[in-house]
Amino acid sequence: MKHWLAPLVVALFIAATAAQEAPSLQTLRTDAAKLQPLMQKKTRPAAGDWLAEHPEDGQTFDQYLASRPNRPTAERTTLYIQPIGDFTKAQEPLVKDTAEILRIHFGVPVKVLDALPDAAIPDRARRTHPKWGMKQFLSAYILESVLLPRRPKDAVAVLGLTATDLFPQPSWNFVFGEASLEERVGVWSLARYGDAEKDYATVLRRTLQVATHETGHMFGIEHCTLHECGMNGSNNLAESDHAPMPFCSVCDLKLWWACRLDPAARYTSLADFAKAHGLAKEEAEWRRRAEVLKK
Numbered sequence: 170m171k172h173w174l175a176p177l178v179v180a181l182f183i184a185a186t187a188a189q190e191a192p193s194l195q196t197l198r199t200d201a202a203k204l205q206p207l208m209q210k211k212t213r214p215a216a217g218d219w220l221a222e223h224p225e226d227g228q229t230f231d232q233y234l235a236s237r238p239n240r241p242t243a244e245r246t247t248l249y250i251q252p253i254g255d256f257t258k259a260q261e262p263l264v265k266d267t268a269e270i271l272r273i274h275f276g277v278p279v280k281v282l283d284a285l286p287d288a289a290i291p292d293r294a295r296r297t298h299p300k301w302g303m304k305q306f307l308s309a310y311i312l313e314s315v316l317l318p319r320r321p322k323d324a325v326a327v328l329g330l331t332a333t334d335l336f337p338q339p340s341w342n343f344v345f346g347e348a349s350l351e352e353r354v355g356v357w358s359l360a361r362y363g364d365a366e367k368d369y370a371t372v373l374r375r376t377l378q379v380a381t382h383e384t385g386h387m388f389g390i391e392h393c394t395l396h397e398c399g400m401n402g403s404n405n406l407a408e409s410d411h412a413p414m415p416f417c418s419v420c421d422l423k424l425w426w427a428c429r430l431d432p433a434a435r436y437t438s439l440a441d442f443a444k445a446h447g448l449a450k451e452e453a454e455w456r457r458r459a460e461v462l463k464k
């Protein structure tokens with residue numbers, strides 16, 4: 170009996186390995202080329218837009234490969250979300266929805282760590298804004314003293330999420346978020362995305378857009394200057410509201426490669442997620458890409 174068992178186990182093991190095998194780079198490049206005609210060229214920046222103030226060259230796929238970006242490995246397997254400080258009842262589902270889209274978008278397990286209470290940020294790392302009067306946390310403190318010491322061994326990156334406004338240093342009014350790519354930790358605030366109680370859909374869309382954009386940076390993707398794309402730099406809320414959430418074919422190619430993803434299956438899952446969360450525009454875009462790749 171015994172000698173029957175061994176080949177069966179080996180066969181199962183091979184089947185399991187084959188199912189997880191990543192598509193070849195050539196296959197991924199072919200898929201990206203199929204999507205290219207659907208992409209919309211980046212529009213010229215208006216005064217005050219990101220590219221008007223920060224001239225950037227962009228990053229080709231080959232430059233991305235050469236940069237040896239952070240990517241999931243056998244040891245660094247998991248994306249972590251660390252909620253920090255108070256969330257209102259209406260804001261609470263944003264954390265779960267963020268975890269879900271990141272799992273699909275990047276194809277890695279996402280774990281939400283136990284929320285840290287407001288009191289985890291000491292007086293020396295917070296202030297009341299001198300003119301505006303709102304409570305603010307010091308983003309650099311969160312990176313160095315909250316996220317880094319708690320970074321789990323298997324973390325490919327840790328994303329801090331807070332509903333409290335952030336400031337990077339005393340001379341600044343505020344910052345939407347801050348990250349250390351080297352340390353693989355980042356923090357973003359939901360404080361400026363609107364009222365989740367009155368307009369959850371808008372706050373959700375902004376939250377998911379920034380979560381996918383910033384996690385893209387965590388995987389070494391630089392700002393996109395080629396297409397209208399989720400990786401476009403943005404200087405303000407109006408500019409990021411104008412940018413699409415989906416990444417363009419070049420930025421997605423980087424992700425497919427970094428995270429060993431199946432492009433068509435991922436687009437279908439993203440479209441299903443968008444449908445379930447009332448993101449009609451995003452659903453249509455991801456759905457038509459899945460259709461193109463299935464042809």
Ligand SMILES: [Zn+2]
Nearest residue numbers: 382386392402
């Ligand atoms: Zn950015």
Ligand SMILES: [Zn+2]
Nearest residue numbers: 393398417420
């Ligand atoms: Zn792009």
